[in-house]
Amino acid sequence: MKTLIELYDERTIENVIGPETFRPEKIVYMCPEEVVRDKVRQEGLRRFFAHRGLEAQLEFVACSKYKTDSIYNQFKQIATNNGDCAMDVTGGSDAALFAAGQYCNESGMPTFTYSRKRNKFYNISNADFAHDVECALEYNVEDFFMMAGGTLRKGRVDNNILGEYMDKYDEFFDVFEKNRRHWARDISFMQRISRSDYEGNYSLDVEGSYEQKGEHGGRIKANEPWLHELERIGFIKNLHIETGQSVKFTFADDQIRSWLRDVGSVLELYMYKTCKDTGIFRDVISSAIVDWDGTNTKDSISNEIDVVATRGVVPLFISCKATEVKTEAINELAILRDRFGGKGAKAAIVSTENCNAAARHRAAQMGIVVIDKEEIENGTVGERLKIIMKVAE
Numbered sequence: 001m002k003t004l005i006e007l008y009d010e011r012t013i014e015n016v017i018g019p020e021t022f023r024p025e026k027i028v029y030m031c032p033e034e035v036v037r038d039k040v041r042q043e044g045l046r047r048f049f050a051h052r053g054l055e056a057q058l059e060f061v062a063c064s065k066y067k068t069d070s071i072y073n074q075f076k077q078i079a080t081n082n083g084d085c086a087m088d089v090t091g092g093s094d095a096a097l098f099a100a101g102q103y104c105n106e107s108g109m110p111t112f113t114y115s116r117k118r119n120k121f122y123n124i125s126n127a128d129f130a131h132d133v134e135c136a137l138e139y140n141v142e143d144f145f146m147m148a149g150g151t152l153r154k155g156r157v158d159n160n161i162l163g164e165y166m167d168k169y170d171e172f173f174d175v176f177e178k179n180r181r182h183w184a185r186d187i188s189f190m191q192r193i194s195r196s197d198y199e200g201n202y203s204l205d206v207e208g209s210y211e212q213k214g215e216h217g218g219r220i221k222a223n224e225p226w227l228h229e230l231e232r233i234g235f236i237k238n239l240h241i242e243t244g245q246s247v248k249f250t251f252a253d254d255q256i257r258s259w260l261r262d263v264g265s266v267l268e269l270y271m272y273k274t275c276k277d278t279g280i281f282r283d284v285i286s287s288a289i290v291d292w293d294g295t296n297t298k299d300s301i302s303n304e305i306d307v308v309a310t311r312g313v314v315p316l317f318i319s320c321k322a323t324e325v326k327t328e329a330i331n332e333l334a335i336l337r338d339r340f341g342g343k344g345a346k347a348a349i350v351s352t353e354n355c356n357a358a359a360r361h362r363a364a365q366m367g368i369v370v371i372d373k374e375e376i377e378n379g380t381v382g383e384r385l386k387i388i389m390k391v392a393e
Contacts, residue, residue: 235259
């Protein structure tokens with residue numbers, strides 16, 4: 001096979017998994033008219049294949065959404081213009097699939113498909129090379145963003161150094177568990193006592209009043225046991241408290257400073273480590289910021305996903321909430337999963353609170369797994385992730 005005919009699908013992975021596995025010299029995408037006009041989307045696919053080391057020529061052919069005879073004739077013309085063709089019917093519209101069936105039956109063109117359930121390719125007709133071929137592709141987080149035309153941008157966390165703190169995350173989460181009810185208040189205190197200047201400069205050495213100004217004119221007192229716990233686990237040092245007067249300490253480093261100034265970081269780090277500890281994921285990224293169109297410009301659309309993990313050709317998108325689960329968060333997670341993971345992608349929303357029935361029902365409707373306070377306290381989150389990813393013991 002030198003030329004692969006792909007039936008273009010809105011589910012991005014359907015457009016790349018066949019070419020990635022069989023690596024033809026040329027790929028002809030049978031597309032809706034709007035895709036043929038969308039040069040940005042086409043360039044995104046070229047960029048993805050170059051990133052993955054596949055140097056194939058890409059051609060985008062506009063085909064009707066409904067006229068089977070017209071699509072049939074286009075298949076015939078493509079086969080005439082290109083030698084040694086095969087067709088992948090994993091994706092595509094109903095009309096394109098119908099036309100593909102007609103043409104391949106009459107012409108004898110090799111035709112194959114991919115089964116997500118079995119993670120294998122199968123010979124539909126005359127494609128012995130694809131029979132029972134297991135998909136051995138392993139994608140990382142950046143790959144999934146790129147195949148959908150986006151890019152992975154630098155987030156709040158330097159993932160290159162997260163491994164250096166692996167022995168700290170459980171202790172940090174234990175401190176959170178002991179102080180969960182007033183965690184947001186304590187983080188607010190930390191934000192106020194360790195402000196940056198107008199140019200964004202700051203010092204790891206902190207000294208300030210025992211009470212800090214809160215929102216709406218309120219006051220936030222230092223939580224002395226909490227600060228001592230942070231010193232015990234090594235997140236701060238040189239702690240000195242004059243009760244009712246002042247607080248003085250030094251952050252262990254810049255990264256820990258950022259975690260102690262962000263209310264959601266503790267749960268994100270807990271889930272990052274839990275994903276790592278399962279041993280089933282190829283890639284795990286905390287604070288994954290995706291640029292939707294890959295331009296990385298000031299005006300480009302971007303979203304942050306708390307944790308993204310990948311196993312084979314399946315990504316898992318995780319949203320972490322230190323509050324109750326709300327419908328808005330469920331809907332946003334579903335949109336990001338579908339846009340950058342496609343059919344077969346998994347999603348979970350993790351909350352340190354108990355999830356109410358309405359939110360749990362909405363999540364189930366959207367195909368999103370809910371992991372809440374009970375599973376966290378029982379220590380079963382890792383096992384739940386294995387079930388989500390369908391990993392047998």
